[in-house]
Amino acid sequence: MILPEIYLARMKELLKDEYNDYITSFDKERYYGLRINNLKIDTTDFVKLSPFNLDKIHWTSNGYYYGNNDKPSKHPYYYAGLYYLQEPSAMTPAELFKIDLNDKVLDLCAAPGGKSTELGAKLKGTGVLVCNDISASRAKALLKNIELSGISNSLVLSETPEKLSSYFPEYFDKILIDAPCSGEGMFRKDTSMIKNWSEESVKNYSNIQRTILPHAASMLKSGGYMMYSTCTFSPEENEQTISRFLNDHKEFELVDLPDFKGFDRGRSEYAFGYEYDFSKAVRLWPHKIKGEGHFVALLYKKDEASSYRCKIYNSNIKEKDIELFSKFKKEFLNIDFDIKRLSIIKDKLYYMPDEIPSLKGLRLLRTGLYLGDIKKNRFEPSQALASSLKIKQFNNVIDLEVNDDKVIRYLKGETLQLQGMNGWNLICVDNYPLGFAKKSNNLLKNKYYSGWRWM
């Protein structure tokens, strides 16, 4: 692997006598990880069920390395959203971020959702998860991952941090900024990042990070926590971005992050302006752990009793607007809905997260859980609803065993000869929902969302 001379000189300066270890880490294999989606399955249950050669990632509670011969992206459990494929170090921010039930959480740079899906799992369907990415195309991938993971309490947006900040002032308890960066920590995983690297790009990213942080800060409640992470090594994008922010925001302070074997700490000598204790932050290096490079810092917004409260939006939906859905719900679903949280947008029915402000004027890809479509004389449930269900929450279930060839045929969109009850059936694999099928006139129509099909 050929790395730019200037980059190597900078790394020598940063790493000193560890430099050679860092360089030789490029000759080693990269590590592949999967993170179990605890919203759908407990870690121990998945480990029992898993056909993969798993080895625990020691600083996580639900992350595992998988074997070179495993193909977890080509397995029905992946389609059931039981895990997310993620580079092991990239699991660190969401792992270290303590999320409480009912928290309002923002993932500001969220696509494609590696960290959002874990933050959503930690919320266990309570509170609100707002996932945003400035890039509309990347936000589409984010939406798919949120829905596949079964997260039902999220908003998916594609906005600038500045615009978001005018809608959500001091609204969130926790904010993650997994910032755009020069990606030095991913050179081994993705060599294409090397050719985009330059000292200039480090400077540019550091400027972007510096503009994002104040907007994020204004959306955080007093007493709230903000986590900042990058997958790069340059102090300009890590200690210096944070210390510049702290210089201008005296209401924030660094919080100590836990230590694990192989973790390195942030470098106080790189702080800009005042002295800050960056040993509270974490640096991950590919020559010290089985994973790529990362930086993580946690900030606390001191509790200075703010007075601001967002005006909360309430839908004014009436029973008669949702008659078709109520009929469907009575026949098939074993869940309760709070009518105040239902919302109809262009004949699509959504279940909104609780206590959200008005979203008018925002570029939204998803407003809560998309339940389905209100057609002329029927309600048609969505793929997102199927993904969010537990098997017990649906009356008609066809549960297939993972080795049954009908599982993959269903995921390919084929029509199957299965018994099923009349009307809607939830197709599951080993008790975990995949999608819907509808039976009428003895024919079971495959309703698996065509955009997610097994290829």
Ligand SMILES: C[S@@+](CC[C@H](N)C(=O)[O-])C[C@H]1O[C@@H](n2cnc3c(N)ncnc32)[C@H](O)[C@@H]1O
């Ligand atoms: C490191 S990636 C995020 C990865 C993601 N958190 C995950 O774990 O899957 C950074 C993201 O920031 C987005 N981004 C770039 N500039 C941004 C900005 N000014 N505001 C919000 N997001 C931005 C990029 O589109 C990119 O998807």
